[in-house]
Amino acid sequence: MTACATEPAADRHDDWSDPAGCVITRDGSYAARLARSGDSWFPERWTLDGPEPYAVPLPGNQPEEPGTEVQPLSDGRVLIRRFADGRHAFSLLYPTGPGTGELPLGAVESGGEESRLRLLPPAPGGDRVYALDVGPRATTLWLVAGGAFGPERLAEIPGRCSGGVWLDRTGRMLALDRETGGRTKAVVVDLGLGGEVSPLLQIAADSDDRLLLADPDSGLLLISSDAPCPGEGGRLGWGVMGSTLPVRFPECLRAPGACAISPFAIQPGQVLTPESCGVGLRIGGPEGSWIGVWRPADRRVRHLPAPEGWLPGAGLWTADGVLRLPYATEEVPCGVAQWAVPREAPGTGDTSPEDPVPDGAAHACAEPSEPDPPEPAASRPVPLQQAPLAGRMANE
DSSP: OOOOEEOOHHHHHHHHTSTTOOEEOTTSSEEEEEEEETTEEEEEEEEOSSSSOEEEEOOOSSOBOTTOEEEEOTTSOEEEEEEETTEEEEEEEEEETTEEEEEEEEEEEOOOTTOEEEEOSOOTTSSOEEEEEEOSSEEEEEEEESSSSSSEEEEEEESEEEEEEEOSSSSOEEEEEEEETTEEEEEEEEGGGTSEEEEOOOSSTTOOEEEEEEOTTTOEEEEEESSSSTTSOOEEEEEETTOOSOOBOOGGGOOOSSOEEEEEEEOOOOTTOGGGOOEEEEEEETTEEEEEEEOTTOSSOEEEOOOTTBOTTOOEEOTTSEEEEEEOOSSOSSEEEEEEOOOOOTTOTTTOOOOOOOTTSOGGGOOOOOOOOOOOOOSSOSSOOOHHHHHHHHTO
C-alpha cells in the first residue's frame, strides 16, 4: 500500500507566500493576506474576534508582487515583506481613515541566488515577527519587527533550516527542521540563550524527522518521518513533549493514492490531555482538497467538506472544540466557517467506518483504518531527547 504523503515543512511554508494564503495570529484575533483586485494584489487585514469578521484593505502606492509576504500583529498592524533591488524591505501597515499608513522598519540584504528569506509563523504574544534567511551552508535567524533598531540578526545556525514551530507561550523555544549531511532532523533554537541549538527528534539515525505542529498546553507534537517505511516518504505521527514514549504513526493517517495530508491546527487548552486535542488536517488529492479532523485518542479521521473559497491551510481551533476556517468568495469576501466537532464516544473509534470523503474528492484517499503498525525502534527517548531542554522549558 502506498502511503499518503505528508507535505514537508518547506512546502507548507511556501503556501504562506501564495497570494491565496492567509496568516492568523496565535490568539485568532487578526489575519492577513494578499487580496486581488483585477490583476493587482494588495494587503488585506481581517478582524476575527468581533461579532462578525470584516476585512480592511491596506493598499500601498503601487500593486504588490504575488510573492510578497504579510503577517498580522496582535495590535492590528500588518507586517509586509517586499523584495526589490536585492533587498528584503520590511514595513508595518495600518489603516488611516481612507488611506494606508506605512512605517518602514529597515531591510536585509539578500544573500544571493542560493539564499532564501521567509517569515516564520506568528510568534507567541503577537508583537514580534521573525524570519529565516536560508543560505547554502547556514541559516540566519532575524528579528524583523518588535526589536529596538529595525531588523536584528539573532543567530546563525549551521545547516539549511526549514519549518518553524513555537514550542512555548513565551516565544523563547523555536523548533526548526535542519538539513545537514543529507538528513533532516528537528532541532530547538533557544532564543533566551543566544540561539543555542539542541536536538529535538531522532527517530532513527538515517531517517528524516520533521516537526509540523506543536501545542504548548498539552505538549502534543505532530511529526513527519520516513522511519516507519524508508523510501516511502514521510508518515504522519504524533508524540508528547517531554515524554519518553516513542512517536506513534496511526494507520488511519495513512491512505493510498496520490494525495497529501498536512496538519494546520491543534486544539489548545487541553492541559495534560494531549490525546483529546483536535487536529485539523488539509487533505488534498487529484480531484480537490477537503478537511480532516482527528484526535490521538480516536482511530479514524472525520472527513468534512472545505467551505467554498477556503483560504487553503488556514484555520484555528477554539479551546472548546470549534474549528474556524476563513474563506472568501464573491458573495462573502470575508467569512469564517465554523465546525463544532464532537469527540468520539468511548469504544467507537476502533470499529466505526471512515466518514465519507466529500463529493468530488479522491475517494482512493480514504479507506477503513487498520491496526496500527509496530512502533519503530528508537535508540533514545523521542521526542525531546535532552533532559536539560525539558527542564529549561518547565522553568519558564
